[in-house]
Amino acid sequence: MAINIIKNSLGSLGKYLQAASALRYSMEMSPTYKTLVVTIPKPFVYMVKLNRPEKLNAMNSTMWKEFKECFEGLSINPDCRVVILSAAGKTFCAGIDLQGMMDMGQSLAEQEDIARRSKLIESKIKDYQDSFTAIEKCSKPVIAVIHGACIGAGMDMISAADIRYASSNAYFQIKELDIGMAADVGTLQRFPKIMGSDSLVRELVYTARKYPAAEALESGFISRMLDNEESLLNKSIEVAEDIASKSPVAVQGSKMSLVYSRDHSVQEGLDHIAMHNKAMLQSEDFLNAAMAQAVKGDPPIFSKL
Structure with a gap:
């Protein structure tokens, strides 16, 4: 019995020292970003929060770059075992920042030749694709927790996540057809492989209609729907902590x-x-x-x- 007590005490001490080491390393080594906030709510659990609430977390050029850099860094960080992807403000993500598209339009206007304009567009699309593929390539499981609107690029983003939870006020929208384009950053490639109904996928793509959380839960795009943002975050941390213990x-x-x-x-x-x-x-x-x-x-x- 005494041996068991000693073993349990040593086990608890080991867990404490390991957790303390993880938190100290994280606070010292975690980079800071302009458009993202990275925190550690539990040992080995990292939370990446989209942080442009004044712009409804629309993806600008800085966020695209930082997103890729962040997930590539977490993939090799030994103190990160699970990532929670969340967002500040009332909206998860409103899609691509239209100002960025206007800036690209000005760059295209400087090129008269279609081959050179096409090369510029292709390069930008692939940069955007790589930003969200970094979620899939991240060696750690990524739990996306969505509240409010998740539109356009937001759908590309969370379709690359391992697990998706949402609050009851969340809705999703593959919006690209409404602005005259086919989605090109991952939704058309990943979303159909998540869903069980090809018919529903095509309906959502072709109509660009809103896809509310309750319907997303019923059709399997998300695996949990929580009452509010607080319970959403609490549940995601609980699950992440469980995964991190494995x-x-x-x-x-x-x-x-x-x-x-x-x-x-x-x-x-x-x-x-x-x-x-x-x-x-x-x-x-x-x-x-x-x-x-x-x-x-x-x-x-x-x-x-």
Whole structure:
């Protein structure tokens, strides 16, 4: 019995020291941004908040650049195991900042040749695509928590997330057709693979109508709908904290395999995870977690990855 008490005490101390180390490292190393705010609500849980509330969190050129930089940094940060993506103000994201489009229009006007204008547009589209693909490429699970309006680029953004929760006042809108263009930053590629109804996907794309949270929950685009923004954030932190307590080797390997398998055949996915796990199953995480399950002991403390 005394041994168990000592083991429990050491386990609690280890968790405390690990959490303290994570928070200290995070406060020292986290960069600051003009359009984003990064906080650490729980050890190993990072929250990235869109922070242009006065512009309804519309994506300007600075936000596009910072978004990619932020998620690429979190992907390799050993003190980050889960990311919560949220937004300040009354709107999650109103889409692309039209001022930025006007600025690009001026740049295009300086080019008389269609080949050179096309090259400029293609480069800008790919930059925007890379910003949100950084969510998908981020090795850590990303939980998007949406309140209010999520329009246009906002849909591109959250379609790249691993998990989506929304408040009851949220609504979604694939708005691009209303401004005379086809969505080109990820919605048309990712949204159909999330949804079970191709008919509903095409209806939402072709009509650009509002898609309220209750309907999004029913059709599977979001997995939880909470009463208000406070309960939305609380639930997301609770789930993120649970994920962060798991083996980062297992969590990150699972995300990698899910993303890969979505775009490949079943056999290719099986071969891919076999190649990965032939090394990862030799990790101390697997040995310690399996032993804890076998003896019904306390969950192990996992090292940083």
